[in-house]
């Protein structure tokens with residue numbers, strides 16, 4: 253019989269587990285400490301539970317920790333890991349160290365349904381939702397787990413298309429009984445899937461990053477089919493109802509493509525649609541590849557956009573390109589390795 257995983261269970265569910273195996277209800281708090289604070293990999297390490305209790309737990313449950321199967325390391329220190337997940341596929345997690353932080357980018361789905369034209373994951377199709385355990389395991393099982401200062405949910409998949417499991421993962425990461433991280437250390441990205449985004453905005457305090465990539469609806473449709481179902485205009489109207497002027501932040505990701513979204517017309521429209529919203533724009537260099545007809549804009553065009561937007565009141569930075577030599581862009585390692 254396949255054992256049930258403990259990783260991912262919240263405090264109420266751990267209470268049920270305790271009662272199921274004849275442990276007292278307060279053992280739930282002890283288990284949560286072992287799972288989320290001390291981060292043990294086996295039930296046998298939960299040494300303040302009775303021996304009998306641990307044996308009973310071992311009969312039906314296991315922690316659910318799984319090591320990555322593959323690591324690629326860039327000359328710039330970026331490391332990409334492949335993790336097996338419960339739907340039978342593999343997903344990527346990317347560790348990105350910098351001078352003042354150590355960030356992990358995690359995946360929420362195996363593949364993706366969104367089919368963004370510039371994204372390798374989009375071309376893989378959708379293969380399954382990640383469980384809460386699958387998401388937490390990426391964070392807990394990289395060798396650098398203890399050094400992490402930030403999490404970005406920007407890997408494979410659209411997080412708001414797996415919003416139940418996303419919100420439960422964020423709960424474990426931020427709850428006092430869980431990892432007790434500040435929600436300000438976590439940023440979740442979306443293409444703008446409104447139903448999931450609405451729940452995320454109400455039920456979490458984590459930062460938000462929106463993949464914008466083109467301010468004109470007709471043009472955005474060409475590279476991001478989601479625009480046909482959920483218009484950027486409606487996404488922005490929703491976001492503007494929430495407070496991003498204080499501790500919580502919203503940023504907009506903008507991959508700059510040559511001749512597609514790098515003109516003064518785009519800069520003016522960006523400034524117009526984001527007026528009144530305290531936010532930042534991250535301009536991103538595209539990793540050119542043979543499989544995609546879109547190409548990265550020149551350094552001059554990217555610098556032009558940055559300068560225009562900064563001069564017109566929107567804080568805009570150019571994101572450092574990391575890990576190009578190990579294909580750290582969304583889905584690229586999986587596509588190259590095959591999902592064996």
Ligand code: SF4
Pocket residue numbers: 363364365366367368371372373374375407408409410443582
């Ligand atoms: S960019 Fe994100 S949402 Fe779009 S296809 Fe890739 S993984 Fe999916």
